[in-house]
Structure formats: C-alpha cells, structure tokens
Amino acid sequence: MFEEILKNVSANLPLVHSITNYVTVNDCANILLACGGSPIMADDLAEAAEITTICNSLVINIGTLNERTIESMIAAGKKANELGHPVILDPVGAGASTFRTQTVFRLIKEVKFSVIRGNISEIKTVYAGSGTTKGVDADVNDAVTDSNIGEAINFAQVLSEKTGAIIAITGAIDIVCGANKAYIIRNGHPLMSRITGTGCMLTCVIGAYCGANYDNMLDSTAAAVCAMGLCGELAYAKTVKNDGGTSSFRTYLIDYMSKMDAQLLNGGIKIETR
Amino acid sequence: MFEEILKNVSANLPLVHSITNYVTVNDCANILLACGGSPIMADDLAEAAEITTICNSLVINIGTLNERTIESMIAAGKKANELGHPVILDPVGAGASTFRTQTVFRLIKEVKFSVIRGNISEIKTVYAGSGTTKGVDADVNDAVTDSNIGEAINFAQVLSEKTGAIIAITGAIDIVCGANKAYIIRNGHPLMSRITGTGCMLTCVIGAYCGANYDNMLDSTAAAVCAMGLCGELAYAKTVKNDGGTSSFRTYLIDYMSKMDAQLLNGGIKIETR
Amino acid sequence: MFEEILKNVSANLPLVHSITNYVTVNDCANILLACGGSPIMADDLAEAAEITTICNSLVINIGTLNERTIESMIAAGKKANELGHPVILDPVGAGASTFRTQTVFRLIKEVKFSVIRGNISEIKTVYAGSGTTKGVDADVNDAVTDSNIGEAINFAQVLSEKTGAIIAITGAIDIVCGANKAYIIRNGHPLMSRITGTGCMLTCVIGAYCGANYDNMLDSTAAAVCAMGLCGELAYAKTVKNDGGTSSFRTYLIDYMSKMDAQLLNGGIKIETR
Known part of the structure; x- marks a missing residue:
C-alpha cells in the first residue's frame, strides 16, 4: 500500500537535518542512508537554521539535551516551519527530568511539528505533562495492549x-x-528494545519518508513504522540463523532497511485502520 | 561462582546513568542493554543530578572531558553518594594531560567512588599522580606481568x-x-585492545552489576571483568571462524554479552584469589 | 609499491589526535586501531594542545562544528605545526553553511596543513570559496569523471x-x-557512499599513515586512499556473499582494514601517476 511513498523517497533522496543525541547519532546517519535519504547533523546556533534551508526535513531529538543545542533546535525548527518543511520531534526521556519535560513543552510552543514519535510514556508526558518513564524506556505500566488500545488512540487523537x-x-x-x-501496526520484535537507538532511528526514517512526501505525512509515518518493524522481524530471523546476539541484530536491522522496497514491505506489513 | 550476581541483574534490570565520552557511548549503551541493564546518558547540569535519582548506579568516564560536563559529573556524583548508589570512575587517559589528571583528583576529592577501573597507567596516575600513558592506552613499560603482579596488587590495595x-x-x-x-583474572584476548571501547564498556557492565548488587561490589566487579574477558575469548573464536576482522570482533563481543549467563560464565572463568 | 609506508605504520603505532565530529567518531577510532594506529580524541581547549604533544599527527574534521571546539582545533593545530607533526584537514560540508566555509578559511589561515581531504564539492569550496554541496555529500554536477579529470587535477595542484x-x-x-x-586512483565501490563516515575514516587513516611517514606524505596519502578503496571492494564482495546490507558492509570495511598489509594492498591497487 505504500508504493508511492517509497517511490518518492527513491526519486528525491531526501536530505534530513537531525539535531540529535550523541548516543545513537551514528546509527541515525546510517539508517538515513540505508532508507534512501541522506543525513546532515549541525547543532551549532551559527549554522543550524542555514543548514535547514538546504534540507528536506528536520528531526529534533532530545536524547542528550543540553542548554547550548536547545536554541539551535528552536532556530532550525522556526526556519523549517517558515519553509514548510516537515519537522519531526522525538521527545526521548520526556518525563525523566524536569529539564526534558519543560524543554519539550517549550519546543512544542515555539515550533510546529508535523510528527511526534515516542514510546507511550513519553507521549503521555507530552499529552498530560505527566506519565512515568524508566529513563528512556517506557514504563511497563503504561504499555499499550489490546485491552487499552482504544484509550491510547483516543488520547493520541486529542494530542494530534x-x-x-x-x-x-x-x-x-x-x-x-x-x-x-488511526493506524494500528503490529510489526516488530521484542529484541528491538535490547539495542539502543531503534526509536531514534525510526524517527529519522520518518524524517526521510516525510521529507519526500510533504502531502501525505500520515501514510509516510505509518510506512516508516511498518518498515522499521519489519526490519526488526527479518533481523531477528537472521540473528537466530547465525547464532548471533544483540549487536548482530543491530547490524541486520540496518541491513534490511537498505534492502527495503515496496515488494518486501507489502509482503510483511501488519497494519489495520481504526 | 557468580550466580547470585547475575540473578540480581536479571531481576532488577539496573538503570545506569553514564556521563561518558562521545567516542564509545553507543557501544556503552548497547553493552548495558546486552548485559541486562538499561542506559541513560544525561550530561547537562540542568538534569544530571535529577536523572541520577531515577537510576541504580552512576558511571563517570572522562574520555572526552570538557569544562561543561565536569560540573555535571560532580553534581550527579554527589547526588548518587547522597542516595547510596554505586558510583564507578573510568579515568580514561589520566596522565595524558594535566587537565585530565587534575580533574580525576578533583572528582576523587568531591565524590566517593565505589569502583575505579582503568588500565595500569591510568590507575598509577590515580595512585601516585604520575604514571605514563600512551594516549588512552597503557604504557607497555607499566604492564602487569606474573613477575610484578604482587607489586601491582600492593599498590591497588593501598589505593583501595x-x-x-x-x-x-x-x-x-x-x-x-x-x-x-584481591582477585586475579586471566580471561580476555589481545584483540580487545584493537577495538575502541572495551574498557569503557567494561566500566558500564560493572555499573550494571553493581547497580543490582549494592551489598557485594567486589564480586560484582570481578564478575563483570570475567564476563567481559570471556566475551572477548568467545568473540575471537567466532571472528576466526568467520574470517572476520576487528569490527566483526566488536559485534561478536557485544553479542556474547547478550548471551552471558551463569552457566556460560562459570564454564569459562579463569579467576584466583590472593 | 607502498611496502615502506605500511612497514613504518606497523613499526611506529602512530598515535593520532582527532578533533572530529560526534557522528562518525567511533568509526574513526576503530579504523585508526584497525589500520595500525591508535586514537585519542580531546576537544577541550584546556587540553587540546597538550594532548597533541604526545601524538604523532593531528586530524581536524569539521563534521559537527561548534564554537567551542574551533578554538581547540586552532590551538592543537598551532602546536602540531610547532612540533612538525602532520596536520590533516577534513572540511566536511564546507560550502553547506557560511559558518563552515568561513571556519575552513580561518583554519587554513592559522594552521599549516599537510593534507586536505574532501569530496570534490568541499575541495572546490576550499579552492574558490564557492562550490555547491548536497549537505555533506558532493554535488553530482561537480563529479570527477574521465572527461574532466585534467581540470580537477589542475585546480588541485594550484590549491596544493x-x-x-x-x-x-x-x-x-x-x-x-x-x-x-598527481596520482589517480580507481579503487573503491559505490556502496561506500551508502554508509556514513567513509570520508572521515579515510582522513584518519591518512593521519595514521602520515604520522608514521613524515618524509613522504604524498605517498602516505595515496597509500591510505588505495587501502580504503580496496577495503571497500573486498567488503562489497563479502556483503554480497553473506546477503548483507549497508551495515554489514561497514563492518567488513573496517575488518579488511585490520587485515591490510603490503601483499593484500599491492594485489589490488589501481593507481596511475599523472
């Protein structure tokens, strides 16, 4: 169902400006290249807005937030808004500290975001100013299950x-x-939470897909989520086959993103509309 | 012999706050997840202490030290001390510059550390304010051998x-x-010094093990050292089998950490008590 | 033809100080170790020059430039000049922002570089203050081909x-x-542009080779370019064999650098003199 989305990525080679954390930044750059985009990371106020002007979209990730780069995020975000570029927010660890939570609120106030992606605890924090987190991971008590999914969709729609x-x-x-x-997507594998950066990487893939599909950001986001989840499933199978562990899994995950196309994606997506 | 240590890691999923260098931070986060912990990296003074409050232990690594994060290290360290959390120091490159050496002394003065892990040159610097280093690697003239090991244990005990x-x-x-x-451990493989980050990763694993075993930090540290060394041996064997090089070795090293359990560990540890 | 160059690297284990970007820094450290060197990264003004004194060469890479580290680059560069150490510049994304372009000009004015390595768009910017870039990648319109190679050599020689x-x-x-x-080298594989950091890594290998061969930097640079390109070819073959993608390719690339020797290199280099 996402042929057009992927075709536009291939045709446009979207250049994605990411102001992101230094923990997973290398994975982010590599998955951007793997998925058909191109990365640039520029976090100094002296160039953040100008770099945005040559890009197709902007990703803001607060994983290793610091005072210096917040101003760069806002300057780049305002410039992207001015130019009509998609801006994607990854509120990593929102709720884990007052600094992160307040920065997320400031970002949302000053920049108009096209997509906000996080785990359930982070999104609850964005929604309600509350929500608990276990560091950068979701609190298990928050987990979305078949029994509470209606509730989760409701608050996500209100937030939207x-x-x-x-x-x-x-x-x-x-x-x-x-x-x-709303889309509900059941792709993915539990091993994805045993490596760092699957969330950050997904946010970058969303940045690339949206950067090539300004007129359909809902489907672009859904396509990226499906693609990432499917890569997780395929990577898990190859990890088992090669008797590997979590680091091999990370390698295969990015490998499969570099092989992803409409045929592979449509053969594996598990998506439903609500 | 370390069943209890590993069992407590599995049961507690220790959340480890690391204020660390940007060279090996991704490896650190991945090995923390691989060994059964969970990583968070927060180096801004605005949140460093607060993040520590939600964690089980704190790792301070000076690999890419800068003026901004020293204050964050100290604030987080003091908070961890206040809460009774283990604090682990990795004095990367101590002795390589006056800045690093003086910062290590300041850290030790202001924060009470539970574990200090380094190569022999770094530990000599911490001990004596002297000791030569070859950048972030130990000086070969300092190397611990069977003939000088008694001397090394002596000064380590004085430092302890x-x-x-x-x-x-x-x-x-x-x-x-x-x-x-004192424990003497003979696990490991020379190839471990041909990739970056084995020391930093080990320090994080110590952070995870201690974070789940407050009452037995000596054995937790020894268990982590054995586990890391054994992963190096297993990774070397797989690297040879697959005709790989140093980067494959790195992948397999983290892979084996994600597979480590009491049975695997006890089958391979080479440890003696002095 | 590069036996002597490689022999000196093995004999000297050159310690390379890199003030570089946080996107590819881990790859840079690992390839420095793989190629027979040793890495240290120190970007704070409080130690940058002092760290340089214990090293054999210095690499300056502006991939994630910020105000704080520019002064460190200049201090370390001046110290390396004073000591007669090779200094290598990687002007990542020069031309992509005024900040980067002006910083490159300032660096070249204040520090004497032994080698400048970049893609064609970056080097055009260094040469002429102009040149277009697609972020950190070369503009396709700038690409060096068999028909315009004479022109490219000409301007490179003027810049030299x-x-x-x-x-x-x-x-x-x-x-x-x-x-x-001038050397023209035809090693390499297109997949090298589908991972981040091949340029940054190459610049570091140049730093290691030059750090062990002060008296022959032209051939050291050529040897590093050949070695990196050949690693790309070998890595591509292994990627295909193992049905891998871009992340496996990255692993194999560094693997082959850790296996590179004069015999392997001379069996595969594609070089001509102009």
Missing part, C-alpha cells in the same frame, strides 16, 4: 488535534494517528 | 584503602581488589 | 601550491596530488 502533528506511539503495538484516522 | 573504592586494573592480566581481598 | 598541502579529492575516481605530482 491540539498540536496539529501526526502522533506515533511505538512499542509492542504501534499507533500512528492524525486527528481523524 | 585510601579511596574506599574497589580497584580494577585491566590488561593482559586483570586485578580486582578491595582493601583486604 | 597555494596551501603547501597534499590535496586528496575522493569520489568515484580519487585524485591525490602535490604541487608537482
């Missing part, structure tokens, strides 16, 4: 209306929704 | 008494000692 | 005369030239 952004909540079950339409 | 910390000196032969007891 | 540096332009066809002699 309030912010104007597509909301992507990822975990064992993924939700991608705009104000009027 | 002085600081109250477990001292771990790692290299071809590893020493882990408290004021009254 | 002007700066006193060896100029290395890398892409599908690589050019390495001093004021009076």
Whole structure:
C-alpha cells in the first residue's frame, strides 16, 4: 500500500537535518542512508537554521539535551516551519527530568511539528505533562495492549488535534494517528528494545519518508513504522540463523532497511485502520 | 561462582546513568542493554543530578572531558553518594594531560567512588599522580606481568584503602581488589585492545552489576571483568571462524554479552584469589 | 609499491589526535586501531594542545562544528605545526553553511596543513570559496569523471601550491596530488557512499599513515586512499556473499582494514601517476 511513498523517497533522496543525541547519532546517519535519504547533523546556533534551508526535513531529538543545542533546535525548527518543511520531534526521556519535560513543552510552543514519535510514556508526558518513564524506556505500566488500545488512540487523537502533528506511539503495538484516522501496526520484535537507538532511528526514517512526501505525512509515518518493524522481524530471523546476539541484530536491522522496497514491505506489513 | 550476581541483574534490570565520552557511548549503551541493564546518558547540569535519582548506579568516564560536563559529573556524583548508589570512575587517559589528571583528583576529592577501573597507567596516575600513558592506552613499560603482579596488587590495595573504592586494573592480566581481598583474572584476548571501547564498556557492565548488587561490589566487579574477558575469548573464536576482522570482533563481543549467563560464565572463568 | 609506508605504520603505532565530529567518531577510532594506529580524541581547549604533544599527527574534521571546539582545533593545530607533526584537514560540508566555509578559511589561515581531504564539492569550496554541496555529500554536477579529470587535477595542484598541502579529492575516481605530482586512483565501490563516515575514516587513516611517514606524505596519502578503496571492494564482495546490507558492509570495511598489509594492498591497487 505504500508504493508511492517509497517511490518518492527513491526519486528525491531526501536530505534530513537531525539535531540529535550523541548516543545513537551514528546509527541515525546510517539508517538515513540505508532508507534512501541522506543525513546532515549541525547543532551549532551559527549554522543550524542555514543548514535547514538546504534540507528536506528536520528531526529534533532530545536524547542528550543540553542548554547550548536547545536554541539551535528552536532556530532550525522556526526556519523549517517558515519553509514548510516537515519537522519531526522525538521527545526521548520526556518525563525523566524536569529539564526534558519543560524543554519539550517549550519546543512544542515555539515550533510546529508535523510528527511526534515516542514510546507511550513519553507521549503521555507530552499529552498530560505527566506519565512515568524508566529513563528512556517506557514504563511497563503504561504499555499499550489490546485491552487499552482504544484509550491510547483516543488520547493520541486529542494530542494530534491540539498540536496539529501526526502522533506515533511505538512499542509492542504501534499507533500512528492524525486527528481523524488511526493506524494500528503490529510489526516488530521484542529484541528491538535490547539495542539502543531503534526509536531514534525510526524517527529519522520518518524524517526521510516525510521529507519526500510533504502531502501525505500520515501514510509516510505509518510506512516508516511498518518498515522499521519489519526490519526488526527479518533481523531477528537472521540473528537466530547465525547464532548471533544483540549487536548482530543491530547490524541486520540496518541491513534490511537498505534492502527495503515496496515488494518486501507489502509482503510483511501488519497494519489495520481504526 | 557468580550466580547470585547475575540473578540480581536479571531481576532488577539496573538503570545506569553514564556521563561518558562521545567516542564509545553507543557501544556503552548497547553493552548495558546486552548485559541486562538499561542506559541513560544525561550530561547537562540542568538534569544530571535529577536523572541520577531515577537510576541504580552512576558511571563517570572522562574520555572526552570538557569544562561543561565536569560540573555535571560532580553534581550527579554527589547526588548518587547522597542516595547510596554505586558510583564507578573510568579515568580514561589520566596522565595524558594535566587537565585530565587534575580533574580525576578533583572528582576523587568531591565524590566517593565505589569502583575505579582503568588500565595500569591510568590507575598509577590515580595512585601516585604520575604514571605514563600512551594516549588512552597503557604504557607497555607499566604492564602487569606474573613477575610484578604482587607489586601491582600492593599498590591497588593501598589505593583501595585510601579511596574506599574497589580497584580494577585491566590488561593482559586483570586485578580486582578491595582493601583486604584481591582477585586475579586471566580471561580476555589481545584483540580487545584493537577495538575502541572495551574498557569503557567494561566500566558500564560493572555499573550494571553493581547497580543490582549494592551489598557485594567486589564480586560484582570481578564478575563483570570475567564476563567481559570471556566475551572477548568467545568473540575471537567466532571472528576466526568467520574470517572476520576487528569490527566483526566488536559485534561478536557485544553479542556474547547478550548471551552471558551463569552457566556460560562459570564454564569459562579463569579467576584466583590472593 | 607502498611496502615502506605500511612497514613504518606497523613499526611506529602512530598515535593520532582527532578533533572530529560526534557522528562518525567511533568509526574513526576503530579504523585508526584497525589500520595500525591508535586514537585519542580531546576537544577541550584546556587540553587540546597538550594532548597533541604526545601524538604523532593531528586530524581536524569539521563534521559537527561548534564554537567551542574551533578554538581547540586552532590551538592543537598551532602546536602540531610547532612540533612538525602532520596536520590533516577534513572540511566536511564546507560550502553547506557560511559558518563552515568561513571556519575552513580561518583554519587554513592559522594552521599549516599537510593534507586536505574532501569530496570534490568541499575541495572546490576550499579552492574558490564557492562550490555547491548536497549537505555533506558532493554535488553530482561537480563529479570527477574521465572527461574532466585534467581540470580537477589542475585546480588541485594550484590549491596544493597555494596551501603547501597534499590535496586528496575522493569520489568515484580519487585524485591525490602535490604541487608537482598527481596520482589517480580507481579503487573503491559505490556502496561506500551508502554508509556514513567513509570520508572521515579515510582522513584518519591518512593521519595514521602520515604520522608514521613524515618524509613522504604524498605517498602516505595515496597509500591510505588505495587501502580504503580496496577495503571497500573486498567488503562489497563479502556483503554480497553473506546477503548483507549497508551495515554489514561497514563492518567488513573496517575488518579488511585490520587485515591490510603490503601483499593484500599491492594485489589490488589501481593507481596511475599523472
């Protein structure tokens, strides 16, 4: 179902500006290249906005937030808004400290985001100013399950209306929704939470897909979530086959993103509309 | 012999706050997840202490030291001390510059460390304010051998008494000692020095093991040193089998950490008590 | 033809100080170790120059430039000049922002470089203050081809005369030239542009090779370019064999650098003199 989305990525080679954390930045750059985009990371105020002008989209990730780069995030975000570029927010660890939570609120106030992607605890924090986190991981008590998924979609839609952004909540079950339409996605594998950066990488893939598909960001986001989850499933199978562990899994995950195309994707997606 | 240590890691999923260098931070995060812990990296003064409150232990690594993060290290360290959390120091490159050496002394003065892990040159610098280093690697003239190991244990025990910390000196032969007891560990493989980050990763694993075993930090540290060394041996064997090089070795090293359990560990540890 | 160069690397284990970006820094450290060197990264003004004194060469890479580290680059560069150490510049993304372009000009004014390595767009910017870039990648319109290679060599030689540096332009066809002699190198594989950091890694290998061969920097640079390109070819073959993708390719690339020796290199180099 996402042929057009992927075709536009191939045709446009979207250049994605990421102001992101230094923990997973290398994985982010590599998956951007793997998925058909191109990365640039520029976090100094002296160039952040100017670099944005030559890009197709902007990703803001607060994983290793510091005072210096917040101003760069805002300057780049405002410039991207001015130019009509998609801006994607990854509120890593929102709720884990007052500094992160307040910065997320400031970012949302000053920059208009196209997509906000996080785990359920992070998105709850964005929504309500509360929500508990276990560091950068979701609190198990928050987990989206078949029994509470309706509730999760409801608050995601309210948040989508309030912010104007597509909301992507990822975990064992993924939700991608705009104000009027929601996707439930069941791709992925539990091993994805045993490596760092799957969330950050996904946010960058969303940045690339949206950067090549300005007119359909809901489907672009859903396509990226499906693609990432499917890569996780394929990587898990290869890890088992090669008697590997979590680091081999990380390698195969990016490998499969570099092989992803419409045929592979459509053969494996597990998506439903609500 | 370390069943209890590993069982507590599995049961507690220790969250480890690391203020560390940007060279090996991704490897650190991945090995923390691989060994059964969970990573968070927060180096801004605005949140460093607060993040520590939600964690089980703190790792301070000076590999890419800068003026901004020293204050964060101290704030987080003091908070961890206040809460009774283990604090682990990795004095990367101590002795390589006045800045690093003086910062290490300041850290030790202001923060009480539970464990200090370094190569022999770094630990000599911590001990005596001298000691030569070849950048971030130990000076070959300092190397611990069977003929000088008694001397090395002696000064490590003096340092342990002085600081109250477990001292771990790692290299071809590893020493882990408290004021009254020392372990000599002969796990490991020379290829471990041909990739970056084996020391930093080990320090993080110590952070995870200690974070789940507050009452037995000597054995937790020894268990982590054994586990890391054994992963190096297993990774070397797989590298040879697959005709790989140093980067494959790195992947397999983390892979084996993700597979480590009491049975695997006890089948391979080479440890003696002094 | 490069036996002597490689022999000196093995004999000297050159310690390379890199002030570089946080996107590819881990790859840089690992390839430095793989190629027979040793890495240290120190970017704070409080130690940058002092760390340089214990090293054999210095690499300056502006991939994630910020105000704080520019002064460290200049201090370390001046110290390396004073000591007669090779200094290598990687002007990542020069031309992509005014900040980067102006910083490159300032660096070249204040520090004498032994080698400048970049893609064609970056080198054009260094040469002419102009040149377009697609972020950190070369503009396709700038690409060196068999029909315009004479022109590219010409401007590289003028730039070499002007700066006193060896100029290395890398892409599908690589050019390495001093004021009076040029090498054209045809090693490499297109997949090298689908991972991040091949350029940064190559610059570090140049730093290691030059750090062990002060008296022959032109050939050291050419040897490093050949070695990296050959690793790309070998890594591609292994990637195909193992049905891998871009991340496996990255692993194999570093693997082959750790296996590189004069015999392997001479069996595969594609070099001609102009």
